[in-house]
Amino acid sequence: xxxxxxxxxxxxxxxxxxxxxxxxxxxxxxxxxxxxxxxxxxxxxxxxxxxxxxxxxxxxxxxxxxxxxxxxxxxxxxxxxxxxxxxxxxxxxxxxxxxxxxxxxxxxxxxxxxxxxxxxxxxxxxxxxxxxxxxxxxxxxxxxxxxxxxxxxxxxxxxxxxxxxxxxxxxxxxxxxxxxxxxxxxxxxxxxxxxxxxxxxxxxxxxxxxxxxxxxxxxxxxxxxxxxxxxxxxxxxxxxxxxxxxxxxxxxxxxxxxxxxxxxxxxxxxxxxxxxxxxxxxxxxxxxxxxxxxxxxxxxxxxxxxxxxxxxxxxxxxxxxxxxxxxxxxxxxxxxxxxxxxxxxxxxxxxxxxxxxxxxxxxxxxxxxxxxxxxxxxxxxxxxxxxxxxxxxxxxxxxxxxxxxxxxxxxxxxxxxxxxxxxxxxxxxxxxxxxxxxxxxxxxxxxxxxxxxxxxxxxxxxxxxxxxxxxxxxxxxxxxxxxxxxxxxxxxxxxxxxxxxxxxxxxxxxxxxxxxxxxxxxxxxxxxxxxxx
Numbered sequence: 001x002x003x004x005x006x007x008x009x010x011x012x013x014x015x016x017x018x019x020x021x022x023x024x025x026x027x028x029x030x031x032x033x034x035x036x037x038x039x040x041x042x043x044x045x046x047x048x049x050x051x052x053x054x055x056x057x058x059x060x061x062x063x064x065x066x067x068x069x070x071x072x073x074x075x076x077x078x079x080x081x082x083x084x085x086x087x088x089x090x091x092x093x094x095x096x097x098x099x100x101x102x103x104x105x106x107x108x109x110x111x112x113x114x115x116x117x118x119x120x121x122x123x124x125x126x127x128x129x130x131x132x133x134x135x136x137x138x139x140x141x142x143x144x145x146x147x148x149x150x151x152x153x154x155x156x157x158x159x160x161x162x163x164x165x166x167x168x169x170x171x172x173x174x175x176x177x178x179x180x181x182x183x184x185x186x187x188x189x190x191x192x193x194x195x196x197x198x199x200x201x202x203x204x205x206x207x208x209x210x211x212x213x214x215x216x217x218x219x220x221x222x223x224x225x226x227x228x229x230x231x232x233x234x235x236x237x238x239x240x241x242x243x244x245x246x247x248x249x250x251x252x253x254x255x256x257x258x259x260x261x262x263x264x265x266x267x268x269x270x271x272x273x274x275x276x277x278x279x280x281x282x283x284x285x286x287x288x289x290x291x292x293x294x295x296x297x298x299x300x301x302x303x304x305x306x307x308x309x310x311x312x313x314x315x316x317x318x319x320x321x322x323x324x325x326x327x328x329x330x331x332x333x334x335x336x337x338x339x340x341x342x343x344x345x346x347x348x349x350x351x352x353x354x355x356x357x358x359x360x361x362x363x364x365x366x367x368x369x370x371x372x373x374x375x376x377x378x379x380x381x382x383x384x385x386x387x388x389x390x391x392x393x394x395x396x397x398x399x400x401x402x403x404x405x406x407x408x409x410x411x412x413x414x415x416x417x418x419x420x421x422x423x424x425x426x427x428x429x430x431x432x433x434x435x436x437x438x439x440x441x442x443x444x445x446x447x448x449x450x451x452x453x454x455x456x457x458x459x460x461x462x463x464x465x466x467x468x469x470x471x472x473x474x475x476x477x478x479x480x481x482x483x484x485x486x487x488x489x490x491x492x493x494x495x496x497x498x499x500x501x502x503x504x505x506x507x508x509x510x511x512x513x514x515x516x517x518x519x520x521x522x523x524x525x526x527x528x529x530x531x532x533x
Contacts, residue, residue: 037066037165061086066109108166136183142324165189188298237298243286253427345424414438468520478512
């Protein structure tokens, strides 16, 4: 089911209830609670027409419900109290929004604890909250439901992994279809208590942990050795890895959703963290202090799963199980009228552009011209297919800033794009698209520009080259009347000649292209010569 989330910052905030009174039930507002071994997460959403939804509230509490569970076999009194306090707060928040239904699930800790059923009964009695204790397989299905609606999954093998405090769910897929799923007791809290009790971490303890994880994966994943290029991961361990890598790269993206991490980065980061005592791990940028004691165990599992599947890239699904709960709840309550396969990136871009009331004819023409120029330059400058997609997205979106105001609309476009929910793009790619669109007019890219600070030198080069192509193509539709019917672009030494064809005189288009060729010439080191038939 393709369901797009709408960030709260992109639309008006809901009207709060009158002071001192709970909100009246709102038939299109739903909530989900995920009660895990390490943390409890709550999300409140409002359904929109067509199956979309807007996130109204997202609350997290690190309660360590599974603390000491391995040794005692039951939920400890202190953990019980922390969990109940968090659930009471979350329930009041949900009541304040007037939700009409709540989907609450408990996973590994409650599932394993001898007093898990008593905990569920106490919560129902005290708070009126019905909690479903779900199996590991159901956890995996929810994680898959979230990933399928969040990523463009072609007909290729993928491995999806959700790592919690008590268990790890692994789903093997072929495209958007489940092949098999597994729930293994490889949670970050459980493994830390079992193998890494000392501070600093002993080399022998870490080695014992790694061997145990490797043996467990070998036992349960026998026959599931198909290599995958990409691992899609959810859960606190995954988002923490992304946050630490983002900090190390000195990147500043608006979201972790879809963030890509290389296995080499996981390996090096894990080695660094394992050498540090807990006090020093708590100071690592991107690592939340309350997760510093369990991150090494969690990352060891990630490293071994990537090794097992031969995966070189980890894509982070920031939404996880509670997102899957919301998707299931929308369908259950008839708020997602028809299940659809995920949209591709282009339809998502067009839907967003249309929501900003863009000039579709002009955007389509600029995209057509830009891609023709790109294709002529690609062999010489090693421009790959993914960069072509980024250019097309930027071309279609370059004028969405008109939705706010004509003045400085290129900068408005940048901000709208980087905060949009664009299916199929990582945060890095979305930042590139936003920057390419931003430079379709006015000032050329400069090192002092804040919007470039979070991009690597290679990505800044990409922005300049794609931005140069887009800027030139935009000039070639100066009258916004699709006067240019075709172009012939050729490289000739230190010059790029572009011959325009059309039914009428194209002097205005030649003027427009010439006046906007500056970034192209700087980025490619070639002069532009525009001709017409």
